[in-house]
Amino acid sequence: MERSQWGTRAGFVMAAIGSAVGLGNIWRFPYVAYENGGGAFFIPYLFALLTAGIPILIMEFTIGQKFRGSAPLSFFRMSGKKLEWLGWWAVFVSFIISCYYAVIIAWAIRYTIFSFNLAWGSDTEGFLFNEFLHLTVQPGQTGGIVWGVFIPLAFVWIITLGILFAGVKKGIELANRIFIPTLVVIFLIVVLRAVTLDGALMGLDAFFKPNIEELMNPAVWVAAYGHIFFSLSVAFAIMITYASYLPKKSDLTNNAFITGFANSAFELLAGIGIFAALGFMANQQGVAVADVAAAGVGLAFVVFPQIINEFPGFNGLFGALFFLSLTLAGLTSLISITETYVAGVSEKFGISRNKSLAFGGGLAALISILFATQGGLYFLDVVDYFINQFGVAFIGLVEVILVVWVFRKADMLKGHADAISDIRLGGWWKICLGIVTPIVLGYMMFGLFKVNLLKQFDTENGNYEGYSDMFIMSAGVTVAAAAIILGVLASFGKWHKDHAEFEEEK
Numbered sequence: 001m002e003r004s005q006w007g008t009r010a011g012f013v014m015a016a017i018g019s020a021v022g023l024g025n026i027w028r029f030p031y032v033a034y035e036n037g038g039g040a041f042f043i044p045y046l047f048a049l050l051t052a053g054i055p056i057l058i059m060e061f062t063i064g065q066k067f068r069g070s071a072p073l074s075f076f077r078m079s080g081k082k083l084e085w086l087g088w089w090a091v092f093v094s095f096i097i098s099c100y101y102a103v104i105i106a107w108a109i110r111y112t113i114f115s116f117n118l119a120w121g122s123d124t125e126g127f128l129f130n131e132f133l134h135l136t137v138q139p140g141q142t143g144g145i146v147w148g149v150f151i152p153l154a155f156v157w158i159i160t161l162g163i164l165f166a167g168v169k170k171g172i173e174l175a176n177r178i179f180i181p182t183l184v185v186i187f188l189i190v191v192l193r194a195v196t197l198d199g200a201l202m203g204l205d206a207f208f209k210p211n212i213e214e215l216m217n218p219a220v221w222v223a224a225y226g227h228i229f230f231s232l233s234v235a236f237a238i239m240i241t242y243a244s245y246l247p248k249k250s251d252l253t254n255n256a257f258i259t260g261f262a263n264s265a266f267e268l269l270a271g272i273g274i275f276a277a278l279g280f281m282a283n284q285q286g287v288a289v290a291d292v293a294a295a296g297v298g299l300a301f302v303v304f305p306q307i308i309n310e311f312p313g314f315n316g317l318f319g320a321l322f323f324l325s326l327t328l329a330g331l332t333s334l335i336s337i338t339e340t341y342v343a344g345v346s347e348k349f350g351i352s353r354n355k356s357l358a359f360g361g362g363l364a365a366l367i368s369i370l371f372a373t374q375g376g377l378y379f380l381d382v383v384d385y386f387i388n389q390f391g392v393a394f395i396g397l398v399e400v401i402l403v404v405w406v407f408r409k410a411d412m413l414k415g416h417a418d419a420i421s422d423i424r425l426g427g428w429w430k431i432c433l434g435i436v437t438p439i440v441l442g443y444m445m446f447g448l449f450k451v452n453l454l455k456q457f458d459t460e461n462g463n464y465e466g467y468s469d470m471f472i473m474s475a476g477v478t479v480a481a482a483a484i485i486l487g488v489l490a491s492f493g494k495w496h497k498d499h500a501e502f503e504e505e506k
């Protein structure tokens, strides 16, 4: 069977950027930067990008392109079953994330429509929780299905699975070639409008004001590394899978730099737009920017609707463009995470791409209904928190240690990347992967475990968000642990005979 391939280099780069640019760039980065030193955050941020983000991206592009498989298959071909499980772990984490990421996109679609007549009224918080989400149950209870979420959610899955069904070139590549430029244009309009509002400068001042002492705070460096992993979609099995569809002669290193810098440029743009808008709102209400700054669900679905309410004109249009940006940024990321398990399952069991799509995508769509129930937001909150705390950067740490130190593949990978890329990798690459990144991530994981895992069961100060032990255990800890256990179990099975053999080219 011929392996699918990207049609053009730009198509691949666009898809990689589509995966990286997501909700995280718009609703996470601005606040993380603001909270962790403002302008001074750019130092740890750039450091994390250059020592961990881009080096790991180069490594993942190289592994996928050389071994031509989904993450588990590429790892298996490189070092056997002892590494395959890691690929499955990342695949399961991606699977879980896709189940709730789809729901947030569904909200964004609904809010795009709400924008036109400012349906949220003046109490945007009450509207979100009561009228829109019907969040009237206890954490851990589902309640009934919320049709206002369910219907756009069905739409999200139909688009995503439809695009994947059309294949790598006619589906993923084409969709990204349309969605990403559209996103950039729409988002630029939003940002340009935001920076010309009254009070915008006040917001930008709060965002960029460097808080130099923060540089001495280890938590700020940890935040920078954590953000870079999430934002660049590395250690999620995605970039390996996407690179596996590259032709034999493809640039790897330069493409990784383009992807990394494009993602950061978008993030910076988002920071400027979001804080300009926050400055406008603070100015309107006569409060400080600090009083209105927020992230995540609160920023996008509570604060932003308020900002839109106060707009001097074209409120509905501006709101719709903002929520459409979230939708497009989210969709291209959802497509990429879904592709990881579609590819992995299809290769492992030797079933067609479409069967795997129906099975894997169908299962994710089914599970995602849990997050479209009345108690959905609580489930989303806990699963997201645990999977991020004990998933992403942790996989990155295990990945660099195994690849560089245990299986000693760095030189081989460097040779491969250098043979086909414009830019040659210097010694810095191996130092970043093998030394700098493991030290920082190791420190970070140790700290996280100490603080978070123990705190989860700390009866004095309470669990995360005050949730019950039962709920934390079942929705948080179990789900995060399941990803790793299922990952190990999946690696026990044999590869379908079409994929078990791999001839390395000399």
Ligand code: PHE
Pocket: 019, 020, 021, 022, 023, 024, 025, 097, 230, 231, 232, 233, 236, 238, 333, 334, 336, 337
């Ligand atoms: N990189 C995406 C973002 O910034 C997040 C993401 C991670 C999406 C992993 C898919 C998979 O939002």
